[in-house]
Amino acid sequence: xxxxxxxxxxxxxxxxxxxxxxxxxxxxxxxxxxxxxxxxxxxxxxxxxxxxxxxxxxxxxxxxxxxxxxxxxxxxxxxxxxxxxxxxxxxxxxxxxxxxxxxxxxxxxxxxxxxxxxxxxxxxxxxxxxxxxxxxxxxxxxxxxxxxxxxxxxxxxxxxxxxxxxxxxxxxxxxxxxxxxxxxxxxxxxxxxxxxxxxxxxxxxxxxxxxxxxxxxxxxxxxxxxxxxxxxxxxxxxxxxxxxxxxxxxxxxxxxxxxxxxxxxxxxxxxxxxxxxxxxxxxxxxxxxxxxxxxxxxxxxxxxxxxxxxxxxxxxxxxxxxxxxxxxxxxxx
Amino acid sequence: xxxxxxxxxxxxxxxxxxxxxxxxxxxxxxxxxxxxxxxxxxxxxxxxxxxxxxxxxxxxxxxxxxxxxxxxxxxxxxxxxxxxxxxxxxxxxxxxxxxxxxxxxxxxxxxxxxxxxxxxxxxxxxxxxxxxxxxxxxxxxxxxxxxxxxxxxxxxxxxxxxxxxxxxxxxxxxxxxxxxxxxxxxxxxxxxxxxxxxxxxxxxxxxxxxxxxxxxxxxxxxxxxxxxxxxxxxxxxxxxxxxxxxxxxxxxxxxxxxxxxxxxxxxxxxxxxxxxxxxxxxxxxxxxxxxxxxxxxxxxxxxxxxxxxxxxxxxxxxxxxxxxxxxxxxxxx
Numbered sequence: 001x002x003x004x005x006x007x008x009x010x011x012x013x014x015x016x017x018x019x020x021x022x023x024x025x026x027x028x029x030x031x032x033x034x035x036x037x038x039x040x041x042x043x044x045x046x047x048x049x050x051x052x053x054x055x056x057x058x059x060x061x062x063x064x065x066x067x068x069x070x071x072x073x074x075x076x077x078x079x080x081x082x083x084x085x086x087x088x089x090x091x092x093x094x095x096x097x098x099x100x101x102x103x104x105x106x107x108x109x110x111x112x113x114x115x116x117x118x119x120x121x122x123x124x125x126x127x128x129x130x131x132x133x134x135x136x137x138x139x140x141x142x143x144x145x146x147x148x149x150x151x152x153x154x155x156x157x158x159x160x161x162x163x164x165x166x167x168x169x170x171x172x173x174x175x176x177x178x179x180x181x182x183x184x185x186x187x188x189x190x191x192x193x194x195x196x197x198x199x200x201x202x203x204x205x206x207x208x209x210x211x212x213x214x215x216x217x218x219x220x221x222x223x224x225x226x227x228x229x230x231x232x233x234x235x236x237x238x239x240x241x242x243x244x245x246x247x248x249x250x251x252x253x254x255x256x257x258x259x260x261x262x263x264x265x266x267x268x269x270x271x272x273x274x275x276x277x278x279x280x281x282x283x284x285x286x287x288x289x290x291x292x293x294x295x296x297x298x299x300x301x302x303x304x305x306x307x308x309x310x311x312x313x314x315x316x317x318x319x320x321x322x323x324x325x326x327x328x329x330x331x332x333x
Numbered sequence: 334x335x336x337x338x339x340x341x342x343x344x345x346x347x348x349x350x351x352x353x354x355x356x357x358x359x360x361x362x363x364x365x366x367x368x369x370x371x372x373x374x375x376x377x378x379x380x381x382x383x384x385x386x387x388x389x390x391x392x393x394x395x396x397x398x399x400x401x402x403x404x405x406x407x408x409x410x411x412x413x414x415x416x417x418x419x420x421x422x423x424x425x426x427x428x429x430x431x432x433x434x435x436x437x438x439x440x441x442x443x444x445x446x447x448x449x450x451x452x453x454x455x456x457x458x459x460x461x462x463x464x465x466x467x468x469x470x471x472x473x474x475x476x477x478x479x480x481x482x483x484x485x486x487x488x489x490x491x492x493x494x495x496x497x498x499x500x501x502x503x504x505x506x507x508x509x510x511x512x513x514x515x516x517x518x519x520x521x522x523x524x525x526x527x528x529x530x531x532x533x534x535x536x537x538x539x540x541x542x543x544x545x546x547x548x549x550x551x552x553x554x555x556x557x558x559x560x561x562x563x564x565x566x567x568x569x570x571x572x573x574x575x576x577x578x579x580x581x582x583x584x585x586x587x588x589x590x591x592x593x594x595x596x597x598x599x600x601x602x603x604x605x606x607x608x609x610x611x612x613x614x615x616x617x618x619x620x621x622x623x624x625x626x627x628x629x630x631x632x633x634x635x636x637x638x639x640x641x642x643x644x645x646x647x648x649x650x651x652x653x654x655x656x657x658x659x660x661x662x663x664x665x666x
Contacts, residue, residue, distance in 0.1 A: 133558030225466030229566035236558040
């Protein structure tokens with residue numbers, strides 16, 4: 001687990017888009033996003049207090065979280081100097097960058113000297129077991145998409161917020177780097193070795209109270225040839241009681257694959273449910289989450305209404321409308 | 334690639350069962366299985382000439398292949414001494430053991446001194462790409478099972494032999510450790526990182542002549558919760574034109590999971606074909622391979638005849654009957 005509270009490191013972010021991870025942390029875990037750190041040339045601003053490393057440590061901040069992509073794919077000397085300052089001040093660092101903190105000799109040495117931890121959340125830090133497929137107590141819901149990057153993480157974390165606001169026991173279970181940094185824990189599923197994928201998901205979603213919901217972050221798509229094996233492991237390791245279908249209606253082909261058609265939502269419903277029944281015969285499809293960002297408000301409502309008639313399931317855009325109706329649907333599962 | 338011919342290292346195998354890998358190499362690649370090496374106490378015998386390391390090297394043997402499981406899960410000092418002798422004599426070593434040759438300091442040092450190669454086929458030796466799902470030339474067939482360990486490798490390699498005897502262009506593509514040692518190349522799919530599984534299968538089965546068949550070794554099962562993601566990557570990375578269903582009719586539960594029921598062959602047919610159509614809409618199910626080892630000859634024939642009526646597909650046990658009818662079925666694909 002990554003220790004909170006966080007100082008969000010924005011580095012020399014060229015724009016707000018580059019600070020996507022930091023924005024996610026601030027939006028979803030405002031209680032732990034205490035301050036931001038910016039280098040000269042930074043064009044991102046989260047509206048949080050700017051702090052130096054020394055100020056952050058003095059304010060009780062435990063971890064500097066890199067909330068920005070690194071320009072040019074390498075960790076610059078300006079970044080290294082600032083991050084070394086974080087370790088010198090007694091804080092840990094957490095990163096989801098492809099370049100690992102643990103490959104930077106200066107940071108490794110400073111961390112050792114100060115007894116600090118470098119969290120590289122892109123790679124697994126534990127040896128996961130092989131899945132056993134045994135029925136576990138507690139309830140689980142998983143978002144599965146017609147494609148990658150259609151809003152599965154947003155849907156899951158919005159559902160967690162809604163359920164907690166209702167006083168339900170609910171835990172968002174992160175399976176990707178951004179989700180891990182937002183919540184401080186999880187599994188980097190795309191970096192797990194094939195034989196242990198489903199076991200990692202079982203490890204992430206252990207036995208729990210009968211009325212507790214794990215809301216598992218989805219990855220990939222059963223219909224995306226590059227990543228479908230990861231999605232499969234989520235379904236069989238996650239043992240879901242309910243599935244949420246996630247869809248982006250303007251996609252003309254699968255992400256990154258111009259030749260690969262997007263499936264119909266009905267195809268996803270049928271396929272995902274059949275696969276889920278292998279580990280849980282009682283699994284149901286509870287609702288549909290649609291990313292309508294490309295539509296006007298009016299277009300979005302028209303699309304969702306028509307889709308709801310077509311599928312006979314609650315169809316909502318949780319960004320526009322909140323996740324309440326998806327959570328309502330879980331009350332009966 | 335592992336250089337042939339081979340000296341098959343049987344070590345101190347307690348019985349023939351422990352020498353499964355060596356038996357596979359001798360059965361399927363007799364032309365490269367030149368000799369065997371046995372330590373005192375070895376109770377396995379392949380009927381090949383016994384050679385010392387020096388004799389093997391003098392006879393032109395290039396690689397010592399460990400064809401036996403190691404007792405107690407560690408590489409003993411007797412093994413190390415013998416294997417060091419192989420390197421001293423100028424040969425390479427190939428192993429599919431969980432304990433890696435490259436973790437044995439003495440062997441690493443000797444290999445460096447002699448410019449020899451230690452092949453640990455249990456771990457990937459190349460960085461595989463992310464799959465792109467683009468249509469490739471050439472034809473591919475994949476065996477998918479109702480469960481793990483139902484004869485998928487045997488089926489594939491028997492089909493390769495039959496196709497080559499008919500003068501067809503065919504290549505068995507190994508995806509597991511035993512298959513890699515038998516053929517000298519392949520991918521250890523269960524040890525590949527999740528994001529690269531399907532890409533590894535694409536790498537293994539590249540574009541080829543229009544009349545060339547890749548016969549891809551299957552792994553796991555879509556219905557086995559521990560390994561289904563690996564099977565999924567084989568289907569989407571392998572882009573099969575034809576599927577062979579593999580089944581073991583006396584299995585009462587999924588291998589290693591007493592609570593997990595075995596699917597009907599019809600369920601496998603429907604599920605696997607739908608998933609294959611995501612990457613190749615023309616894929617067909619060509620036949621069924623049944624492991625009838627638990628049946629008498631009469632029982633086996635009765636079972637296969639009834640199954641063939643039920644499924645309207647050629648149903649054969651390639652161990653009893655050869656793979657001819659499965660290969661016949663591919664002629665029309």
